Each structure stands twice: as structure tokens, then as C-alpha cells.
Amino acid sequence: MKRRxxxxxxxxxxxxxxxxxxxxxxxxxxxxxxxxxIHVSDQRINQAIxxxxxxxxxxxxxxxxxxxxxxxxxxQSLSPWLNMLWQEKAPKYSRATLETLALIAYRQPITxxxxxxxxxxxxxxxxxxxxxxxxxxxxxxxxxxxxxxxxYATTKLFLDYFSLSGLDGLPKLPELQxxxxxxxxxxxxxxxxxx
Amino acid sequence: xxxxxxxxPPLAFLNGEAVLEKPEDLYIPPDAxxxxxxxxxxxxxxxxxxxxxxxxxxxxxxxxxxxxxxVRYVEMMQELQLELAGEYLVMAALLAQIKSRxxxxxxxxxxxxxxxxxxxxxxxxxxxxxxxxxxNLDKIPRVERDIFVARALIEDTEQSDESFPxxxxxELLLAMTEVMARAKQFEHHQVSAEALSTxxxxxxxxxxxxxxxxxxxxxxxxxxxxxxxxxxxxxxxMLELLKEQLISIxxxxxxxxxxxxxxxxxxx
Numbered sequence: 001m002k003r004r005x006x007x008x009x010x011x012x013x014x015x016x017x018x019x020x021x022x023x024x025x026x027x028x029x030x031x032x033x034x035x036x037x038i039h040v041s042d043q044r045i046n047q048a049i050x051x052x053x054x055x056x057x058x059x060x061x062x063x064x065x066x067x068x069x070x071x072x073x074x075x076q077s078l079s080p081w082l083n084m085l086w087q088e089k090a091p092k093y094s095r096a097t098l099e100t101l102a103l104i105a106y107r108q109p110i111t112x113x114x115x116x117x118x119x120x121x122x123x124x125x126x127x128x129x130x131x132x133x134x135x136x137x138x139x140x141x142x143x144x145x146x147x148x149x150x151x152y153a154t155t156k157l158f159l160d161y162f163s164l165s166g167l168d169g170l171p172k173l174p175e176l177q178x179x180x181x182x183x184x185x186x187x188x189x190x191x192x193x194x195x
Numbered sequence: 196x197x198x199x200x201x202x203x204p205p206l207a208f209l210n211g212e213a214v215l216e217k218p219e220d221l222y223i224p225p226d227a228x229x230x231x232x233x234x235x236x237x238x239x240x241x242x243x244x245x246x247x248x249x250x251x252x253x254x255x256x257x258x259x260x261x262x263x264x265x266v267r268y269v270e271m272m273q274e275l276q277l278e279l280a281g282e283y284l285v286m287a288a289l290l291a292q293i294k295s296r297x298x299x300x301x302x303x304x305x306x307x308x309x310x311x312x313x314x315x316x317x318x319x320x321x322x323x324x325x326x327x328x329x330x331n332l333d334k335i336p337r338v339e340r341d342i343f344v345a346r347a348l349i350e351d352t353e354q355s356d357e358s359f360p361x362x363x364x365x366e367l368l369l370a371m372t373e374v375m376a377r378a379k380q381f382e383h384h385q386v387s388a389e390a391l392s393t394x395x396x397x398x399x400x401x402x403x404x405x406x407x408x409x410x411x412x413x414x415x416x417x418x419x420x421x422x423x424x425x426x427x428x429x430x431x432x433m434l435e436l437l438k439e440q441l442i443s444i445x446x447x448x449x450x451x452x453x454x455x456x457x458x459x460x461x462x463x
Contacts, residue, residue, distance in 0.1 A: 016347075019345070019346065019347040020346075020347045020349060021346075022346065061345045071344055071345075071346070072344070072345035072346070073342050073343060073344050073345055074342070074343040074344075074345055076336055076341060076342065078343075079336075079340075079341045079342070079343065082343050083340075090337075090339040090340035091339065093333065095236050095326075095329060096236055098329035098330075098332055098333050099236060099325055099326065099328075099329040101329070101332060102325050102328040102329040102331075102332050103325055103328075105328075105332070106325070106328060118318075118321055118322055118325055119236065119237060119239070119322065119325070120237040120238050120239035120240070120282055120286070120318070120322060121236060121237030121238075121239075121282050122282075160338070161337055161338045162332075162335055162336070162337050162338075163335075163336055163337070163338065163342050164335075170332070170335075171328070171331040171332070171334075171335065173324060173328055174323075174324050174327045174328065175324075176320050176321065176324060
């Protein structure tokens with residue numbers, strides 16, 4: 001027989017669980033662990049999360065949903081000051097790394113060859129290795145072409161790192177001016193159209 | 196009125212710095228070349244730079260002047276014997292090919308053929324798209340730099356035996372009274388008050404502890420036959436040894452037995 005808890009107790013439990021968990025906590029994981037003996041509907045869990053979310057709106061710490069679940073993080077406006085807590089500066093990523101990561105994020109699943117095609121240069125093995133090691137990308141399959149190259153995609157940890165709940169949270173890809181390109185191809189000043 | 200110059204929109208960004216003035220030509224001081232070369236992410240990036248530098252649109256790809264500049268640039272790099280990635284040379288060849296095709300008169304039978312620049316323009320556009328996307332990706336807040344995860348730190352109480360709680364003085368005194376109480380029962384056996392040296396007792400304790408590999412229980416160090424004064428001397432000797440950090444005293448739980456052991460010397 002599952003126990004029943006009041007809304008207040010549920011809020012307390014969910015809040016504490018998210019704080020104590022060593023990584024973002026998903027609703028599914030909550031139900032499998034801290035809430036396993038408790039009779040509670042998804043709707044009530046959502047309500048509890050909403051209550052906690054509202055409660056922290058005026059605090060230095062906020063509840064956010066990222067790729068793998070919910071976590072608390074410091075209010076971003078405080079970051080310049082919080083940064084002073086650490087001696088080490090946050091790592092900077094090279095343009096090559098960022099371009100490779102951007103291509104995987106927006107064009108996934110994508111092969112290394114396809115990345116190289118767009119960037120016009122070979123992608124160094126170190127870049128792929130470090131992205132794989134950081135678990136921002138993973139191999140999701142192999143393309144059915146000669147050589148069966150690996151297809152790469154971003155992971156949920158990538159979303160966690162950039163504090164996104166989904167890929168749709170990424171900035172919009174700048175639009176290609178394909179219309180203008182077509183126009184240019186049909187421009188009579190470039191090519192004499194034949195009658 | 197002072198002359199107010201309207202802010203000039205930068206022509207391009209080189210290493211994050213705005214290039215405001217249009218350079219007269221492509222002359223780049225040789226020592227700067229290496230730095231510049233490293234800042235380009237390949238031939239497409241270099242081409243984009245050359246195009247933007249001249250305030251030109253990719254779509255109006257002025258193949259003649261761009262090819263000229265590009266080739267001059269590549270030649271310079273080779274002159275300086277900088278190792279040039281093969282991709283740069285492939286691009287030089289492609290540009291030359293496009294140039295020659297544009298110079299050729301159009302043949303009737305080739306009317307369906309697309310503008311030779313089209314493929315390169317498409318690639319440049321696509322590359323620019325992801326170049327901007329990468330810059331945007333770098334700007335969005337990320338953990339370590341802009342986001343600080345707030346998390347409760349859980350002390351692991353079941354850690355190794357290295358982290359026994361410190362023994363509180365009152366615990367030590369409590370154990371002492373027990374020994375004293377027991378000593379009292381033997382008081383009538385006390386024959387003569389031998390002069391007891393604390394220093395000597397300290398040595399005895401050290402020797403005793405040295406003979407035992409395992410920590411020794413507190414009460415075992417006392418010899419009740421010595422009576423009250425003997426117990427006191429032993430206790431003072433213990434405190435002295437503790438103060439000099441020659442021994443360590445541990446207690447697993449509050450109220451449980453207290454153990455003494457030699458303090459392990461840090462091996463250098």
C-alpha cells in the first residue's frame with residue numbers, strides 16, 4: 001500500500017531531492033526513487049515542481065529544467081561575482097571545436113566527412129575525441145555508404161551543459177539566402193539566356 | 196561644434212576585434228602572417244574574410260579580384276615556407292578553374308550549365324551559416340562559465356577509518372573517572388607512594404603502544420594497582436603525548452571505547 005502525502009510534504013520532498021541529487025533529476029527518476037512508495041499522480045508532481053519554481057523566482061538560486069532533468073542553479077545575473085569563487089577560469093573552446101559542435105548540434109546525425117565538407121578542412125581527431133570524452137556527442141549509428149562512417153549526435157549532457165531543455169532551445173540557425181542565390185544563377189547579366 | 200563622426204560599422208572581425216578601416220591592399224606584414232594564418236579555420240574562412248574585408252556580398256562573388264588576392268595570399272605563405280594545409284591549395288585551384296570558366300565564351304550547347312561560381316557561393320554561405328552558429332553557441336550561457344549549479348553537498352559518513360571523530364575532552368575525563376573509580380577499590384593495597392615520573396610514564400606508554408600494532412584501549416594503559424596517583428600520572432602522560440602529537444586518540448562513536456595509537460609519522 002502506497003503512502004499518501006500532503007501537497008506541502010510533496011513539495012518539500014521534491015525540492016530536497018533535486019538539491020541533494022548529484023545530477024539533474026528527472027520526473028521519471030524521482031518516481032523510481034524518492035517517490036516510489038508514495039501515491040502521487042504526474043499532475044501533482046508537476047504542480048509541486050511549479051510551486052518550487054515559483055518560490056525560487058525571487059531568490060539567488062533558481063529551479064531550471066535541463067536535458068536530463070531538473071536542477072537548481074545560481075541566478076545568472078550573479079555569475080560575474082560567483083566567478084570570483086574560483087581561481088581557475090572557465091575553459092575556452094576553439095573556433096574549430098565550436099564549429100564542429102555547432103554542425104553536430106544543428107545537422108545531427110552527421111558524419112565526420114559531412115562536417116569536413118561544410119568547414120572545408122579536416123576535423124582533427126582530437127576535437128572529436130574531446131567532444132566524445134566530455135560526452136557532449138555520441139555515435140548514434142553508421143551511415144549506409146561505403147566505409148559506413150559513424151553518425152554523430154549531441155547528448156542530453158550537452159543540453160545540460162548549455163542549460164537547455166531541448167535542441168529547440170538553441171539559437172536559430174542564420175538563414176541561407178537561397179532565393180537570392182537562385183536569382184543570381186538566373187541573372188541574365190551573368191549568362192546570356194538563349195532564345 | 197566638434198566634428199561628430201558617426202560610428203563606422205566594422206568591416207570585419209579579426210580575432211574578435213573590429214576591423215574598421217578598409218585596407219588599401221592585401222599587404223600583411225610577414226610576421227603577422229603566421230598569426231593570421233592560425234586564426235583562419237581553412238580556405239572557406241579565408242575567402243569569407245577577403246570578401247567581407249572588401250565590403251562585398253558573397254552572392255556577388257567577384258571571382259577575379261578574390262582569386263587574385265587569394266592566390267597572392269597563398270603565395271606569400273609559401274614564400275615564408277609556412278606549412279600550408281592542402282585545402283588551401285585545392286581552393287586556389289578551384290578559384291582558378293572558376294575564373295577560367297567565366298572567361299571562356301559561352302557556348303550554345305552549354306546553356307543549361309549553371310554559373311560556375313554557384314557551388315562555391317553555396318559552400319561559402321553554408322560555411323558562414325555555421326560560423327555564425329558557432330559564435331552564437333559560444334555566447335549562450337554554459338556551465339562552468341556562466342552557470343553555477345547549486346547542489347547540496349552530502350557528507351559521506353561511512354568513509355574510511357581515517358576520519359574518526361575527534362575525541363572530546365569530556366569523553367576523556369569520563370573514561371578517566373571510571374578508571375579512577377576502579378583504582379579506588381584497590382586503594383588499600385597501596386603500599387608506598389613511589390615517586391612517579393610523568394616523562395617516564397610517557398616513554399612507557401609510547402613503548403607499550405609501539406609493541407601493539409592495533410590501537411590500544413584507553414583503560415588498558417592504566418595499572419589500577421598503582422592507585423590514584425599512578426592513574427593520574429598515566430593520564431597526564433597521555434595528555435602530554437597528545438599535546439606533543441606523538442599519539443592519537445580515536446573514538447568511533449560517542450560513548451564507545453576510546454583507543455590510543457602511535458601517531459603515524461608522515462613518511463617524507
